[in-house]
Amino acid sequence: MLGEGILKGLAETAKNFAGSYVSKERLTTVQYPEERIAPIEATRDFPFLVYDGEDWQAGLRCVACQICEKECPPKCIYIEKSKDKKPDYVGKPQIYPARFDIDISVCMSCQICVEVCPFEAIKMDTVFELATEDRFGGLLLDRSKLAKSNEYYHTIHPTEAAEVDARLAEEKAKVEAKARAAAEAAAAKAAAAPAAAAGAPAKTEPPAVKPAGGAE
Amino acid sequence: MTNPATEYAVGQRVGDARLDGRMVVDPDSGTDLLEVAMGPHHPSTHGVFRMDVALDGERITRLKPVFGYLHRNHEKLGEGHTYLASMPYTDRLDYICSLTNNWAYALAVEKLAGQEVPERAEYLRVIVGELTRVQNHALSVGFLIQDMGASGTPLMYAFREREKILDLFEALTGSRMMCNYMRFGGCRVDATSEWLDEVRKVVAGLPQFADEFEQLLCTNEILMARTQGVGVLRPEVAVSAGVTGPALRASGVIYDIRKVDRYSIYDRFKFKVPLGEHGDVYDRFMIRLLELRESIKILEQALKEIPGGPVMDPKAKIRNFRPKAGEAYGRIEAPKGELGFYLISDGGPNPYRYRVRPPSFVNLTILEDMCLGHNVADVVLILGSVDIVLGEVDR
Amino acid sequence: MLEKADQVFVLLLHWLVGYLPAAWQPAAGVLLCVVAIIAVYPTLFALAVLLERKGLGRMQNRYGPNRVGPFGILQPVADGIKSLTKEDIVPFTADAVVHFIAPLVLVVAVFMGFAVLPMGRNMVLVDLDASLLFFFAMGASTELSVFMAGWSSRNKYSLLGAMRAVAQMISYEVPLLLSTVGVVMITGSLSLVDIVDAQNRYTWGLAHWNVFKPWGLAGFVMFVIASMAETNRSPFDLPEGESEIVAGYFTEYSGFKFALFFLGEYVGMFGIAGLGTSLFLGGWSSPLAILNWVPSWIWFFSKVMVWICFFIWVRGTMPRLRQDQLMNFAWKFVLPMTLLNLLVAAEWRFVADLWLRWIAGMVIVVGAYVLMGRVGMRREHFGPRTYRYAE
Amino acid sequence: MSFVFYVLAAMTLAGALAAVLLKNLVHCALSLTVAFAGLALLFLELGAQFVAFVQILVYVGAVAILVVFAILLTRSAETPKAGGVFSRTWLAGLSVAAAVFAVLGWAVLESTPWLPQTTEAPAADVEQIGEALMSRYVLPLEIVALLLTAALIGAVIVAMHEKEGAQ
């Protein structure tokens, strides 16, 4: 009969109207600034640089190998190598980025830099409240803005960070074992040299970087 | 083939493809023609799309689609980037279904390089691909009804469901829309069992959504009057014009690449292909709803059967990926139709030629034929029922 | 006391006017009434817009506006300030004078209609002999403003919208008028005051509203349909069909002129709702005799608001019709139904037997509705379909 | 002769003048509605309430819209082409009109003393009009009804497309 479908539709909207007052399933809106949804662990938006220890400049894992710069699809990473070297987490002297800029107005959050990085130095952040008044400068993040502690990494991506730490520890152990073996061999041979160059940066307390936005 | 009668018969040919199937409209009916440029800033052109329309009263006598406003030379970018770096760009083709775009590209590269994909990765691909199809169909139907003037109610319901699916995508891939999830030889990350449980929960809720949607719309007299007999696309014309996806099946042609190519692991699932009879807007609308239900079935099966194991082929290379010289065309049944990637390799790190065969773009070929003789109001509907995304049309 | 509450506005008016010299009293009374109308309805308009946005939101599983003031009740104020302070843009090629006059004509014509609506016991501005006719005459003038707006904008969408609007309003004016004729026939008066008075009677405590009778019910349904079309409400909102012709005849309006159109449209809705209430829903009378203590004006306004809520509900549900379908619906369905309804009204008037006239009336109305619906759907070739699957 | 009368008369005549003098056809049509509305108000002033409302309903609500529609449907003729808006024989037309007005005006002014001077408004409520229409004037009413039907059908047929299926 004419009008049947219309009445059915009216019933459906009435159901939803009433339902939106009682059922959380229907009214899924989250009132953003006051309410926030629980952060999803896998979320990614823009990259940041991980550092170990307290001093971000000393602890930066990045060795300025420029692989991410080359692989970045929109070419938003800009790296300048340093002239000198500093020891990395296993104590091997490495060059470090004298300049490391990411233009997040260009970045498309594809995570390819993370995938190609052999040093676990660049990871994806979850901060999304990045509005700025300066269109160019404000969205061009330099080293100091990009550097975030490993603890921060643990708070936003705990599972992934744990895996990374395990991998790094394994690597470090391997290196240390090698060094020790070498040292022992050397000690056995010359019986002189002191053991190990293990100035390893243990997990001291770095400055707590506040997990901004979305973490609550 | 349950219904041989509706199968597109061999020998049924379109003579002069250009003229056949075109409704002849008398341009000189006495009153003056009104030339209107619908778009690029028009509420229902689904992006920056323009139709140069000549109207006799409100009847369409000529319609020329004009696009390219969003053209960013995607293919040129592809030729300038490595194989891997093009993957995130495919997300931005049909920005509603980034995962199926990933899939099509990954499939083409795998064909080019002869790579294998682990079983679990195939299952994950099917799961995310069908979730993508569900949300695309829900959304496109919502937009269609929105174009019909329904103050947004069905669209909002569609968005409500899509939200849940996008949350799943975010939990798996890290991003809601630009997923960049698949890799040549598998998927980027593995799904946890909690994620799969979440998917099961969402999938269990989908049939109820489909029921509500049907209750709200399918028998609505206004909707039926508006859509039935409007924008008829005859099967011969549809085949000749290369229309694919739900629009083709709404015209009664059995052609679903999931069934034809049996790519990935689609031969393991039991699902049916709904067919329309009239090829009008209502059929295209209904076929989407029915396909949505079939996708739910596939999802249920895939979630039940998903095996363990790795998600990446251990032999696959992420960096310095250089396939041997040669070419390949890989295609999948994307929610909007056949999405193909044609790649030519010269042995270098970048593809020598990187071509996207977007379904929306080819489906638009026939737009004028479907619209002629109809009203302005119908044009909007017909365009909505073709379901285009300008990111894909313009590339 | 209750009597006082019922007549509070009338008494207030008398009290205010009483301070003036006798010669000025009639004019001042009218002026005060006009001021009251002009104050009350825009307020109601603001309320209705908020209600619409919130109601639609809830139907669509959203919150709706909830940021300005508690529960968003100050949203209309914010909207008003916004539209007042917005730049008023007149297209370069537009006919500036006509472009300017159009919204004024609409608002004036729409407000004129309220002169004859009885909004409560003794609450009517002028009790004209032919008040129904007056209302329709004013309603007819709104078409002109719509046309002026569409034509003067020099925009093709505006022109299309205006053409659609005018065609639609003319077409639906006929069934709108005819659906009220049944009431006029039974009541024997064109005066809305008389019509409401005639309904203000009770049998077994139940009011004699026209809608409770077969001809009244049919007339009511047709009136609701035609009134939706007349006020350009969904699903008959083709003139502003935003998905097709951007915004129809007021595409090129901005700022306060746009707000005036908006106002005119909603106030027109109130007018039609008030008319329908007076004609079919007993105007200011209460549905049950025991509820007679509730002031009459509360009844009137609550009925009008319920009517508006129904419009909102429908808007939240329906897609829009197409131009030719709209016309077909008007001329091939609503018009014949209203004509048939005249027959039912005549039958009601002249058949004395209580049961017989009920049965005959219902049979004609329902039978005709079912039959015409069937025939209409078959003629337009639409209906539910079944689908086949391939493996 | 009240002040109201002068205002209304001026409005009506200005509308009428504008309707025949303006260049833009749509402006003409809109001025015509002003004239119609002024006339309706004059009717009201004369105490013919019913006729005034009918005047607005029919002329403002229908005829003016019809005119406007016709103008839009013949849109190519909306803007005057070369040759001006007035006919070649405009002088003759104008003189005929002037002559007619002279004769009418002369007749009215000459007969002023014989014209009645009654000032109390006769009552003419809707009920009386209805009764008159249904009794004394029932034949003209039926004829008008027939005429309207015929005109309706005729207008539809005239304006209809020759071809089948078009509106």
Add this chain to the structure above:
Amino acid sequence: MIGSASPLAGYLLVAALMFAIGLAGALTRRNAILVLIGIELMLNAANLNLIAFWRYGPHPEALTGMMFAIFSIAVAAAEAAVGLGLVIQIHRHAKTTDVDQMNRMKG
């Protein structure tokens, strides 16, 4: 002068003037639609006369003038509908609404 005279004379003069304006318009304008507008004005002028005579006439209770006016309005509406229909049809045929160019009976 008029003010001192009968009020009827005023109405009659207004009607006469309106009639003359309508006539002038109908006779001088080129556009067929404007010719129709002129005719409408003339009919309206007649209506004003009818109502004025009813109001000031000897037998207002007979309603004769008013009845005439009502019928006249009905007829005028019919006339407008048919006339405009004709104009549209002619425009379709001859692509003009200029009465000066409508000099042939055959399209």
Add this chain to the structure above:
Amino acid sequence: MKTLEEIQAAIEAAVPGAGVEILPNPAPSGQHSLRLKPETAVEVAKFLRDDEELALDYLSNVTGVDWPDKEIAEKVKVTRPVTKTVEGVEQTAEETVEETRKRVEPGFLEVVYHLFSMARRHGPVVLRMRTGNRSDRVELPSLTPVWRSAEFQEREVFDLYGVVFKGHPDLRRILMWDGFKDHPMRRDYVAPDDFEYEPTPHDEVLARAQAHRATQQAAAAPQEGAGQ
């Protein structure tokens, strides 16, 4: 489905003098292609579409490929007469010398068609056509009259590569605007110097940005002078 060789034979049988040759594809995909001669392409296409057994009714993909002129340096052994003076006596002897020769292999534009059959559900059959060169002999027959789906895609190839399709009903630019001159997908296309300021320009982008800024300043300077 028939093998490509069988299809070739069938075409030769149906369209005499078709001159179809098979181009092998070394990739694992194994999608070898048929190269059509432009003169007979439409006829062959019609045959492919209408043949009962092939029934390639669905043209999925049309695309262009640009093969620019290649400079090939190859080492060639050349024997040439050498006049030597041996012991005061002039002798003419043949000597084989290896020398590097450069030759330019002329480039061409290629159009690739991917065909499938909806009726028989097989495919793809890949067709290719090549233009004479990349500048003036760029005409190819349009296959739009055979498969409607080629309409927009051939327009795109025309727009981006500059292949002119004879017999195309509506050959206009499709993605670029009408006033655009070049064909951006050609490999020697140089992007115009019109990019906007980027905060992180580096390497070649930086060089281009600086050049761009210099040209802009140069363009702005005389105008300012004229304005005063």
